[in-house]
Amino acid sequence: MTRFKIFSALTLTCFAILGCGGGGSTVTGEVSFNGKPLEKGYVTFNPTDGKSAPVGAEVVGGRYTAKNVAVGKNKVVVVSTAVSGPAPETMDAAIAEAKKAKGGPTADAPTDKSEGNNQEHDIPAGSHTLDLKLRASVSSDGKVR
Numbered sequence: 001m002t003r004f005k006i007f008s009a010l011t012l013t014c015f016a017i018l019g020c021g022g023g024g025s026t027v028t029g030e031v032s033f034n035g036k037p038l039e040k041g042y043v044t045f046n047p048t049d050g051k052s053a054p055v056g057a058e059v060v061g062g063r064y065t066a067k068n069v070a071v072g073k074n075k076v077v078v079v080s081t082a083v084s085g086p087a088p089e090t091m092d093a094a095i096a097e098a099k100k101a102k103g104g105p106t107a108d109a110p111t112d113k114s115e116g117n118n119q120e121h122d123i124p125a126g127s128h129t130l131d132l133k134l135r136a137s138v139s140s141d142g143k144v145r
Contacts, residue, residue, distance in 0.1 A: 024055070024068035025123050029130040031078055033110045037062025040081050041110075043132065045074040048120065071125045078117050078132055080109040110134045 027045065031038040041059040045066055052070035059078070110117055115135040123130075 024052075025071055025125055026065065026067050026127045027057075027069045027123060027130050028063070028065045028127070029132060030062050031059050031064060031132045031134070032062060033080070033114070033134045034136055038078070038080060038110070038134075042079050042081060044077045044079075045069045045123065046077065048073040048075060069123050071123055073120050074123050075118060075120050076130070076132065077112065078110050078114075078134060111137075113137050 031041065031043060038059050039061060042056055043059055043064050043066065044054055044056040046054045047070035049070070049072060052072075055066050055069045057064040057066035112118055115137050116132060117134050121130060
């Protein structure tokens with residue numbers, strides 16, 4: 001067998017075992033809050049189909065890359081983490097860390113009620129860019145939400 005035939009056979013075997021496309025999309029983008037890059041945080045893609053698993057990615061210096069994101073509608077959630085130390089391993093850990101922060105919501109960090117957070121996005125197959133521009137949500141009484 002020639003090298004080309006061996007390579008082709010191995011490649012086809014790998015595709016048959018692993019499946020084409022890797023099971024999801026790769027989503028990259030920028031995350032900003034009130035016009036400034038979010039220095040450190042976590043973005044999670046929660047598929048709305050109820051069948052696929054959520055996928056998360058660390059935000060560093062305002063940028064993230066999430067791999068194997070379910071194709072289709074996803075609710076996207078951003079959580080800010082402290083600038084020092086590693087990002088939380090899971091979304092639950094990120095939420096717990098955010099709740100422990102003193103002083104409650106401020107105009108310096110996004111919350112689950114920030115404008116642009118918890119939004120549904122349609123994720124296409126392949127590679128995709130999704131920039132997330134969040135803003136502080138202020139109620140009529142002047143409180144940051």
